Amino acid sequence: MFRNSPSLFRQGAPLLKLFFFLLVCAALIFSDYRLHATEKIRAFGQTILFPLQQLLSKPSQFAQNTVNYFVTRSAMRLELNKQSKEIEGLSFLANQAEYLISENEHLKKLLRLPQQPAVKTLAAEIIYNPNNPISQKVVINVGESDGVKAGMPIASDLGILGQITRVFSNSSEVTLLEERDFSIPVLVERNGLRAALFGVGRSAPLELRYINNLADLDVGDYLNTSGIDGTYPPGMPVAIITKIDRSSESSGAIVSCRPIAKINHYRHLVVLIYSPNNQVPVPTESETIKHKLKQKKGAQ
Numbered sequence: 485m486f487r488n489s490p491s492l493f494r495q496g497a498p499l500l501k502l503f504f505f506l507l508v509c510a511a512l513i514f515s516d517y518r519l520h521a522t523e524k525i526r527a528f529g530q531t532i533l534f535p536l537q538q539l540l541s542k543p544s545q546f547a548q549n550t551v552n553y554f555v556t557r558s559a560m561r562l563e564l565n566k567q568s569k570e571i572e573g574l575s576f577l578a579n580q581a582e583y584l585i586s587e588n589e590h591l592k593k594l595l596r597l598p599q600q601p602a603v604k605t606l607a608a609e610i611i612y613n614p615n616n617p618i619s620q621k622v623v624i625n626v627g628e629s630d631g632v633k634a635g636m637p638i639a640s641d642l643g644i645l646g647q648i649t650r651v652f653s654n655s656s657e658v659t660l661l662e663e664r665d666f667s668i669p670v671l672v673e674r675n676g677l678r679a680a681l682f683g684v685g686r687s688a689p690l691e692l693r694y695i696n697n698l699a700d701l702d703v704g705d706y707l708n709t710s711g712i713d714g715t716y717p718p719g720m721p722v723a724i725i726t727k728i729d730r731s732s733e734s735s736g737a738i739v740s741c742r743p744i745a746k747i748n749h750y751r752h753l754v755v756l757i758y759s760p761n762n763q764v765p766v767p768t769e770s771e772t773i774k775h776k777l778k779q780k781k782g783a784q
Contacts, residue, residue: 575641643721692739
């Protein structure tokens with residue numbers, strides 16, 4: 485059923501009505517432009533419509549904030565990882581400061597002693613941890629293509645973690661300190677006593693072996709790398725002595741130690757690129773015989 489149009493549009497001349505409405509529009513425009521008569525009306529309407537505008541804009545704001553959140557989070561994560569690697573490298577180098585000071589004082593008293601070369605670091609990340617409750621080995625994301633070689637030490641910002649035992653094209657296998665029968669030559673920071681530190685197994689204390697009962701050791705002594713093996717740079721923190729058992733039934737003391745570096749923490753570590761100056765000429769058998777003959781002639 486169709487509704488009839490209002491009587492206003494069914495009566496009178498069309499041109500007259502058009503002129504009337506144009507006049508009304510012109511009066512409204514003039515009053516709004518010159519007299520600002522409709523400001524209160526617009527303000528009232530804006531007040532009423534503002535909550536509706538806010539409600540309708542919520543979905544787009546939520547979507548934009550979500551996109552910004554993930555973009556910012558991704559950028560911050562990359563920056564944090566970058567800074568974390570840089571801090572690890574700087575912290576590692578800072579750990580050698582105290583050792584280098586005492587070593588330099590000693591070197592001043594010696595002549596013709598070759599200086600220790602600088603240690604370079606290569607940032608790495610653990611990408612795989614084999615599901616083996618006994619073995620203490622991990623796989624890192626740097627390998628032969630990055631200049632990594634078997635035998636290179638691995639460290640964190642606190643100290644030595646282990647050693648690279650197998651190298652692949654783009655990854656490497658690392659044996660950690662707690663691996664059974666893993667050994668590393670160390671010396672006591674307090675008195676320079678040399679010994680060998682061995683791993684016993686996951687979560688078990690490290691053992692300082694080949695120490696007699698009369699050795700000058702105390703609980704709390706720090707153990708650093710000795711550097712005499714040519715693999716580890718000297719003066720790197722390794723472990724701290726936690727227990728000493730000087731049993732009278734055996735000639736050697738049982739010394740338990742705790743790693744200074746957190747073995748099963750974090751994902752980032754550094755590879756130590758270290759090449760010691762140990763190119764000492766080894767005399768051949770003929771040279772040794774000649775030397776002995778000269779000594780005999782000199783004695784005669």
